[in-house]
Amino acid sequence: MMMMMKGDHLWSNLGSTMAAIMFTYAMFRQYFPPHIQDYIFRYTKKLSNLMYPYIHVTFDEFTGERMKRSEAFTAIQNYLKDKSSAFAKRLKADVVEDSQSLVLSMDYDEEVTDVFDGVKVWWAARKNTPKTQRFSFYPASDEKRYYILKFHKRDREFITGTYLLHVLKQGKAIAADNRQRKLYSNNPSQSWSGYRSTKWSHVVFEHPATFDTLAMDSKKKEEIKKDLVKFSKGKEYYAKIGKAWKRGYLLYGPPGTGKSTMIAAMANFLNYDVYDLELTTVKNNIELRRLLIETSNKSIIVIEDIDCSLDLTGQREKKKKKDENEEEMDPISKKAKEEEKRDSEVTLSGLLNFIDGLWSACGGERIIVFTTNYVEKLDPALIRRGRMDKHIEMSYCRSEAFKVLAKNYLDIDSHPLFGEIGQLLEETNMTPADVAENLMLKSDDDEETETCLKNLIEALKEARKKAEEEARLKAEEEEKQREKAEKEEKEKEKEAKEDNEKDESVKEDSNESKPVKENGVIH
Numbered sequence: 259m260m261m262m263m264k265g266d267h268l269w270s271n272l273g274s275t276m277a278a279i280m281f282t283y284a285m286f287r288q289y290f291p292p293h294i295q296d297y298i299f300r301y302t303k304k305l306s307n308l309m310y311p312y313i314h315v316t317f318d319e320f321t322g323e324r325m326k327r328s329e330a331f332t333a334i335q336n337y338l339k340d341k342s343s344a345f346a347k348r349l350k351a352d353v354v355e356d357s358q359s360l361v362l363s364m365d366y367d368e369e370v371t372d373v374f375d376g377v378k379v380w381w382a383a384r385k386n387t388p389k390t391q392r393f394s395f396y397p398a399s400d401e402k403r404y405y406i407l408k409f410h411k412r413d414r415e416f417i418t419g420t421y422l423l424h425v426l427k428q429g430k431a432i433a434a435d436n437r438q439r440k441l442y443s444n445n446p447s448q449s450w451s452g453y454r455s456t457k458w459s460h461v462v463f464e465h466p467a468t469f470d471t472l473a474m475d476s477k478k479k480e481e482i483k484k485d486l487v488k489f490s491k492g493k494e495y496y497a498k499i500g501k502a503w504k505r506g507y508l509l510y511g512p513p514g515t516g517k518s519t520m521i522a523a524m525a526n527f528l529n530y531d532v533y534d535l536e537l538t539t540v541k542n543n544i545e546l547r548r549l550l551i552e553t554s555n556k557s558i559i560v561i562e563d564i565d566c567s568l569d570l571t572g573q574r575e576k577k578k579k580k581d582e583n584e585e586e587m588d589p590i591s592k593k594a595k596e597e598e599k600r601d602s603e604v605t606l607s608g609l610l611n612f613i614d615g616l617w618s619a620c621g622g623e624r625i626i627v628f629t630t631n632y633v634e635k636l637d638p639a640l641i642r643r644g645r646m647d648k649h650i651e652m653s654y655c656r657s658e659a660f661k662v663l664a665k666n667y668l669d670i671d672s673h674p675l676f677g678e679i680g681q682l683l684e685e686t687n688m689t690p691a692d693v694a695e696n697l698m699l700k701s702d703d704d705e706e707t708e709t710c711l712k713n714l715i716e717a718l719k720e721a722r723k724k725a726e727e728e729a730r731l732k733a734e735e736e737e738k739q740r741e742k743a744e745k746e747e748k749e750k751e752k753e754a755k756e757d758n759e760k761d762e763s764v765k766e767d768s769n770e771s772k773p774v775k776e777n778g779v780i781h
């Protein structure tokens with residue numbers, strides 16, 4: 259492909275011809291009545307169309323009723339990046355999001371030409387600034403940026419078919435190569451209005467966790483990696499089986515076992531963005547749906563601590579009963595209760611729709627991850643297979659996981675103390691977070707490594723002692739409860755027996771005093 263600069267003779271000649279036509283038309287307006295002017299205007303336009311054989315296509319930055327950022331605009335921007343920095347005369351420089359490097363792109367009103375398969379096209383960057391000046395904290399927010407593509411009308415079919423597809427594909431590939439992944443979090447809906455407002459804010463995602471640094475059973479780890487690869491390459495497969503291209507993971511386990519770390523490792527492994535959805539700030543199901551629509555492909559949508567996020571657990575029935583009591587409340591408390599409820603009205607069915615409703619299939623390649631510390635508290639409907647395709651238990655650190663942590667933190671593969679530590683870890687429940695805490699080196703000293711391991715052994719022994727003590731206390735408490743229950747049972751039995759005996763004696767007494775009728779004579 260060959261690139262050339264603007265300044266074609268033909269192009270500038272046509273420009274002057276157009277200006278001449280416009281001037282003549284202005285003259286005619288002065289001397290001819292309106293119906294003649296109309297007639298002349300129509301024919302001048304036809305004539306200029308005949309003389310101007312180029313077609314213009316505009317690509318706006320924001321499109322649609324919702325003013326979504328156009329994918330085509332972004333792809334074109336990426337496609338033109340290299341060409342602009344090599345050929346445009348006026349460039350503008352932007353700092354990319356990591357604040358480390360400068361990116362050059364063509365300035366507004368600048369043009370570059372592109373030749374593809376022998377066909378020449380012209381690209382121009384433009385912006386419209388509204389004429390009415392109004393005060394705004396964000397002065398640039400009303401600017402409308404767009405690209406214009408110009409090509410000869412004889413190439414129409416080639417451009418609209420082959421060339422534009424090539425630009426979009428190339429632009430997306432360039433974006434994927436230079437892509438900085440993002441961590442999005444949802445904005446409260448009060449800030450959703452206005453031109454170019456966004457429902458999600460983002461920062462650059464730079465979490466260092468990978469599957470290599472994740473401490474867990476290696477078989478389990480490989481299985482998850484395989485599952486992720488299968489998913490990311492599964493476009494055709496999902497289309498074939500007629501399912502939306504998405505997958506649900508449920509990560510459960512005690513705090514500090516690596517659920518959030520696992521999500522970061524997944525995102526790094528697949529090169530996906532992360533959408534951290536804070537459900538408690540989502541007011542209702544409609545807002546939830548809008549948020550999902552705004553997420554992009556190749557992303558992981560995360561809802562952490564799903565059990566705490568909302569009343570989505572198996573407690574709904576109880577809640578219903580409680581709500582029925584509201585009927586009896588006085589009007590002021592009822593209103594206060596309603597206000598409280600309005601804070602978040604996302605329901606379980608709203609969330610299920612979010613996961614596998616019809617519209618969840620708009621766009622693909624999305625992974626949905628829920629995390630919880632209490633899997634047993636969740637409503638079975640939320641986590642049934644097919645909805646949450648894979649349930650992954652993140653558990654306490656055992657000897658294999660410890661080796662990964664030792665490699666990460668101390669840079670060692672083996673040590674004479676590993677045996678003892680492994681043994682203790684099998685007998686004690688300690689989270690990887692707590693183990694890692696003990697492996698933090700305070701200096702680069704070689705002896706420091708041994709000190710760390712010894713400290714860990716002490717901590718493990720301490721934890722084991724504590725656990726044994728807790729188990730003993732628990733057993734004692736249970737024994738006490740059992741004895742108490744037994745005593746109560748015995749007392750109940752005794753009382754029942756006494757009551758029975760009393761009843762019997764009352765019956766006997768009443769039988770004795772009852773008059774007996776014999777041969778019609780009452781004795």
Ligand SMILES: Nc1ncnc2c1ncn2[C@@H]1O[C@H](COP(=O)(O)OP(=O)(O)OP(=O)(O)O)[C@@H](O)[C@H]1O
Binds near residue numbers: 474520690692
């Ligand atoms: N399996 C693990 N592998 C490597 N590091 C881990 C692992 N688990 C925990 N850690 C370390 O402990 C810290 C806390 O872990 P993380 O936040 O992933 O736990 P979590 O399970 O998400 O906890 P919570 O339930 O409280 O959200 C991490 O920063 C990480 O350094």
Ligand SMILES: [Mg+2]
Binds near residue numbers: 517518562
């Ligand atoms: Mg977490």
